[in-house]
Ligand SMILES: O=C([O-])C(=O)C[C@H](O)[C@@H](O)C(=O)[O-]
């Protein structure tokens with residue numbers, strides 16, 4: 001292996017001596033989507049990689065069992081390697097077996113993140129370790145992560161306000177934390193939520209998570225937003241809940257105010273059928289979620305914007321590769337988000353800062369997370385995060401906070417350790433089954 005374990009300029013020893021994995025449960029509000037509702041707590045995995053010199057890099061990824069069972073043996077294999085050996089992270093991942101039942105006939109979070117393959121599972125684990133290696137390497141070299149990716153092309157990264165239909169609180173009788181967002185179950189509730197987003201964070205564009213109510217109500221919500229925030233870029237994302245015809249009807253009703261329509265219908269073929277009959281751009285984080293899916297989707301002109309997500313695309317450098325492919329095909333790129341904490345927001349911001357063809361505000365769930373493992377939260381100002389020039393990611397772990405969220409994970413009887421939005425919905429509605437798609 002030719003990757004140096006000693007940094008020539010600084011003399012820092014980059015050898016990995018310890019990897020610490022801490023599964024946690026993070027409070028999550030009752031956000032509704034096409035599958036059901038978010039659980040009161042969601043699993044995340046915090047990764048700490050330490051070098052011989054005692055430098056520690058931080059990473060974050062999904063924390064459900066299927067990720068933990070890969071992350072544990074993978075972490076062991078990294079001891080003795082260099083944090084600079086970023087390509088080696090993928091080689092080592094191929095040595096970790098993925099259980100067949102984890103991928104056979106499976107989709108990712110009920111399909112919210114598209115297909116589930118062994119490769120994608122591995123990449124979803126590698127990404128957290130890649131971020132931790134980059135953080136450690138940056139600290140060792142005195143360079144921010146964006147510099148390790150080639151350097152920032154912007155000083156701030158814009159995010160959109162991610163609006164959700166939501167209940168005022170989780171169902172009574174189960175452990176949960178109260179949030180201060182209130183209920184939003186109709187157009188006026190959504191506008192009120194958007195006003196709160198704007199007041200607290202300054203977001204200029206908004207995305208509404210749809211596929212919850214019949215399309216007429218969701219059209220009314222977007223119309224109400226357009227009226228309340230004239231000129232703001234707006235997006236609607238029903239996670240594939242509509243047929244091709246319904247998709248076209250909704251697009252027709254909203255085409256004057258939509259920046260893009262996100263995953264109106266399921267699968268590349270149906271997206272291509274919609275795309276062929278509208279000029280409104282279609283975005284996806286469902287039918288293009290792996291490199292293998294790009295060729296068909298792009299050659300059929302099924303999507304005009306790909307919403308990358310460094311967690312399942314395999315890290316920050318793969319995200320840049322994806323952006324380069326999109327650029328070559330004239331396809332736009334932006335960022336998808338699931339529930340995540342500040343380590344991931346910092347990582348998203350570093351990579352987004354380096355992508356020249358990023359022309360849409362990125363998604364982020366972070367405002368919905370009242371808890372974090374950082375000593376200082378990452379701040380949104382005027383709807384954007386300032387790109388840090390501090391070494392590494394530029395964030396600091398608060399061990400007490402990490403320990404408290406880990407204790408919650410330890411105390412859990414197992415129910416919250418797997419994200420399952422349909423099961424969470426059944427707590428309120430025992431007959432709930434995720435509807436067959438297209439639902440409308
Ligand atoms: O399609 C999307 O943008 C997402 O899947 C984002 C999130 O997963 C969101 O839908 C959620 O967590 O409910």
Ligand SMILES: [Mg+2]
Pocket residue numbers: 237239262263284285286336
């Ligand atoms: Mg989406």
